Amino acid sequence: MLLTERLMAGERVFSAWSSVPDSLNAEGLAATPFDAVCLDMQHGAHHEDSVMRCLGPIIASGKPGLVRVPVDRFDMAARALDFGAQAVIAPMVNSVADARAFAQSMKYPPVGKRSWGPHLAMGRSGFSGPQSAWLDEANRKTLAFAMIETREALDAVDEILAVAGIDGVFVGPSDFSIALTDGKAVDPSLESMMEAIAHISARAQAVGKHAGIYVVDPKLVQRYSAMGYRLFALGNEQN
Amino acid sequence: MLLTERLMAGERVFSAWSSVPDSLNAEGLAATPFDAVCLDMQHGAHHEDSVMRCLGPIIASGKPGLVRVPVDRFDMAARALDFGAQAVIAPMVNSVADARAFAQSMKYPPVGKRSWGPHLAMGRSGFSGPQSAWLDEANRKTLAFAMIETREALDAVDEILAVAGIDGVFVGPSDFSIALTDGKAVDPSLESMMEAIAHISARAQAVGKHAGIYVVDPKLVQRYSAMGYRLFALGNEQN
Amino acid sequence: MLLTERLMAGERVFSAWSSVPDSLNAEGLAATPFDAVCLDMQHGAHHEDSVMRCLGPIIASGKPGLVRVPVDRFDMAARALDFGAQAVIAPMVNSVADARAFAQSMKYPPVGKRSWGPHLAMGRSGFSGPQSAWLDEANRKTLAFAMIETREALDAVDEILAVAGIDGVFVGPSDFSIALTDGKAVDPSLESMMEAIAHISARAQAVGKHAGIYVVDPKLVQRYSAMGYRLFALGNEQN
Amino acid sequence: MLLTERLMAGERVFSAWSSVPDSLNAEGLAATPFDAVCLDMQHGAHHEDSVMRCLGPIIASGKPGLVRVPVDRFDMAARALDFGAQAVIAPMVNSVADARAFAQSMKYPPVGKRSWGPHLAMGRSGFSGPQSAWLDEANRKTLAFAMIETREALDAVDEILAVAGIDGVFVGPSDFSIALTDGKAVDPSLESMMEAIAHISARAQAVGKHAGIYVVDPKLVQRYSAMGYRLFALGNEQN
Amino acid sequence: MLLTERLMAGERVFSAWSSVPDSLNAEGLAATPFDAVCLDMQHGAHHEDSVMRCLGPIIASGKPGLVRVPVDRFDMAARALDFGAQAVIAPMVNSVADARAFAQSMKYPPVGKRSWGPHLAMGRSGFSGPQSAWLDEANRKTLAFAMIETREALDAVDEILAVAGIDGVFVGPSDFSIALTDGKAVDPSLESMMEAIAHISARAQAVGKHAGIYVVDPKLVQRYSAMGYRLFALGNEQN
Amino acid sequence: MLLTERLMAGERVFSAWSSVPDSLNAEGLAATPFDAVCLDMQHGAHHEDSVMRCLGPIIASGKPGLVRVPVDRFDMAARALDFGAQAVIAPMVNSVADARAFAQSMKYPPVGKRSWGPHLAMGRSGFSGPQSAWLDEANRKTLAFAMIETREALDAVDEILAVAGIDGVFVGPSDFSIALTDGKAVDPSLESMMEAIAHISARAQAVGKHAGIYVVDPKLVQRYSAMGYRLFALGNEQN
């Protein structure tokens, strides 16, 4: 079942978070009970080549592969999809302009400006139909998650969610805590930001889009879940 | 003979298209009858390191190495030249602004803003003269190909061709077919876009610049050739 | 002693310049008498993975690791810090806008917009305190050097130096010579630009910021030193 | 279906022959119509790491992975099995002593002396039963092919085939032609050695073991097949 | 403190067991509370290059690096020492001849036949004295552990321990269980082999040599410890 | 001109010595004035893959590539030739048996037992004739150097030189000094071994074979040269 289908069905999806750019690690993570594996290029050590190689065993395991790209690396967002990722998480989407640039890299025309070349993704998925059939489904089957992790992003969350091609939002609680404390502290469990975190999910639900969050403290899963979050990234290296 | 010289002489140049980022593959491709080898970083799996390593055996074989960079990765365009590429193909050059940014990364002052550091390219070419002699020739010897593959690009083709430092245009027929069908189909042999394809080459010829095209169906080479295309990229993985 | 502390104390710091992206080379360079090692991603062959791997042995040697990123690759500037670099050198910072974009990638709020995730840097430094303690110190302990190597940059040097988060300037004499000769020559020892080079350092000193320079001819170290330069990058491959 | 099962059923199995040590090539070969993929460490460029990484996508494709090890590298024969190979081809098995050493590395006690540690193979196969169940099946499910490619080997073929743990023989026609011409020529289609090639297969069939052969000229497949050969390796780089 | 010194002092040493050949994993393992890290080339995926690269961060962390080589790969035993390993574990040392071959690769003359070239090890240890001083200490500072994991080895344990240059024995309980059950089962906790395991340690203690063991079930540490074992390798991938 | 031709003509050949397994280093070394480049797998960090990749740029530069394999790794000697090396240096050839095993791996029948598969070497050399023509020349064009660096080897030097397929001897002065001082010192310039060093070369000259030596102190080149040595390996990392 595709990630989009699981999320559409209201299922909770728990993704492992990979920071070491070695395909054997990815192969190992894909064999754990996690529902998915996310390769982190922003704060983790993944790079152009490791994303290509690590998505192979993840896809072969039948689980969705996700990729978090570095800030503004929308060239890589499109490449991650070409390599077979089902979702891309873009950090620091702080404005409608950021969201549009991200969406344009992720979606084929007329929604966006993604360029054609998903041959590796097609091969890895076992697809052998006509290319236009793949094109017809691609925008629906791959997900663009915009990270909400600053005050500007919080203020613009409705507009960001309204951008065609943005499929969901994803909260980065460490950066969000830095933002909300004006750089004074980093505390991904900061109680005073819980209301804002709930608000973000509520706004996504209101427009039928997805909400995900990076989970530093597993005890919070239940609380985030009650807020409407469905995609949870767990790990111990990055936020 | 340099790529620019062959194209200036009106010769047809057939380039292999490499998607696997391994220098042994590049070494093998350079030993085939193809005239040149293009390393694809946009939809192929080439990356910063593979481009550096694969250009070595290509140059050693006496053939030109080309690199297609990802969308907007003009940092990599300049680096490809530093590693010894004779041409860079930039995808999705949809406006004069795109063309200028590309040209500026590719050409030394006063034409552009390329930064000095071509030591690997000099070494690989066997150059041992004074650095200023290399500088004097570099803008002429390396080629910037802007991909024309959207309606916007088609509309702006004359202005794009007029940008100083843009040496030619390169058609991506798969993306072009998506654009011209408003996202409904991908068909690199779409008959209804042949007139536009002919137009692009004609405009390039009119200003003494080059026209190249990605060839999905080898039977089209003759037809493209008659339109004035001289650089043909063949392969079976990307468009 | 941190690089910032050595420079603050007025010490001269000599950095080796690494162009080959292999961690064993970095390990070897770190064992030479050089005070620091700079990994060059602009004209050298370093890449995302090599920077991550090469900073390990450099940091383990007790010496600062520096990284020169490609033009406009501010995503990589932040990643270099996450991997443990003490300084990033950004080429072609030609305007206040360039300087601001660079500074924002390098500094945590409220100075900039750097995103949290320095786990590798913390581990490599041996840090084990609370994360907020690291956050509190990070902006001070890591240095952003803006390269001044064009006429525009020279004209804007005061404004660039005034940008919050820019810790110093770094002169690229080869590009500077191309700029000052309008593309006619490349000569990193060009006598006619010495006054401008002296001016750049003087302006930095005037505002209590650092000045560094790439040294092609070691005989110039004494002269640059007298101008106030304290960070010297030596090597034989790039400028 | 396992390779051993297909061969036991009398099926003909055609294996691609991989010489480039890149997992993306292996992934591509596994997607072709070939029944299996063999990674060549003797004359191809495969190495310890590439075998580990390339077996992943081959196994994921549902096809058997084979590995040809270098001469006398029985350490690697066992490792190839640990990584998930279904068969190992050992070159230059010229004596009973060679065959015994090979078999001992390939089979667990009491047949041989293979050491326990097939965790990667178990994971890649999806096995999750008790370890002793895997042990119980392993000697049967993995195949040891001894290459017969010298006069000594030809003379000893019955004794080699009689060694417990040797599952089959595999003819290297290029080396065999050099041997039979006393070093005067290399000709994998040498007519005068066809009788010996037929003899080798006949002796294998006589004791219920398998016969395979490297095929330089595909036209010979039919003829080899008539002799009883069932495993055919095709490729254009090695013999 | 060197591994030999800790063991000589009767300390218990717990070593992590690394199977993924990536230097970032090794760097991470070295940062855990484990006393040492062992890189497994026999059943793990480590190889010549990964051992060289992974020993760097392990040594930099101040902890001993150990390497388990594949069966009979004594060339690699010497190379592991050249790269800075403090101990090598050789599997399947089943006879005095095996032990002698192993010891000869590990010890400089007159004890063995190890060849000179420890430049990387010297550099990584911070050694800067005269080479002869290193030579004088090397045989004492690096440890050769012979794995005892078959009946033959058990029978020959006294003779193996008597070989000059063998510093200790190391039990592989999975293989040992296969051996003692004549290939019928693999059970690293097999009760019926505990007496033999105790015997091995007792014989080592009797001649002042070390005893180590691979620990599949951590609950057994206390029991092994009471038998005299001091080096414990823990992990979940290999035996 | 081939290495064998230069040595046959009595020329002195100076080879760089590479310890870092990165093809860009090899490319750089090949561009220095050295006559050849030797890749060291024994004490340097070269491995199976680096030898394959580094020989490419060395051969492309028109210079001979040499490889020193680890002790007893004759599988790798043959592979180095398959990758295009012109000579292999085998360490610790201490007996006629060692010399024979080495020669057999290096020479095609009837001299030795080398297996056919030099496709990469043929491609890299530009050879396009019939395979039998290559076979006919190969034994003559590639050189086997046996290292003489122990007392046993010194005593057996005439017999070693008499082995068919051994093309020369190569002295390792550091190990030789350890051997001659019974493990008490390592001193590659040890005066008391000069007579033995001269003897080795004299014996080689007496039978028309080559003599090479590792040079730690360049001042000794003249002296070694006077003794008849013609192949000199220089470097600062290994002996």
Ligand SMILES: [Mg+2]
């Ligand atoms: Mg964040």
Ligand SMILES: [Mg+2]
């Ligand atoms: Mg396109």
Ligand SMILES: [Mg+2]
């Ligand atoms: Mg510059």
Ligand SMILES: [Mg+2]
């Ligand atoms: Mg053969």
Ligand SMILES: [Mg+2]
């Ligand atoms: Mg074992």
Ligand SMILES: [Mg+2]
């Ligand atoms: Mg030696």
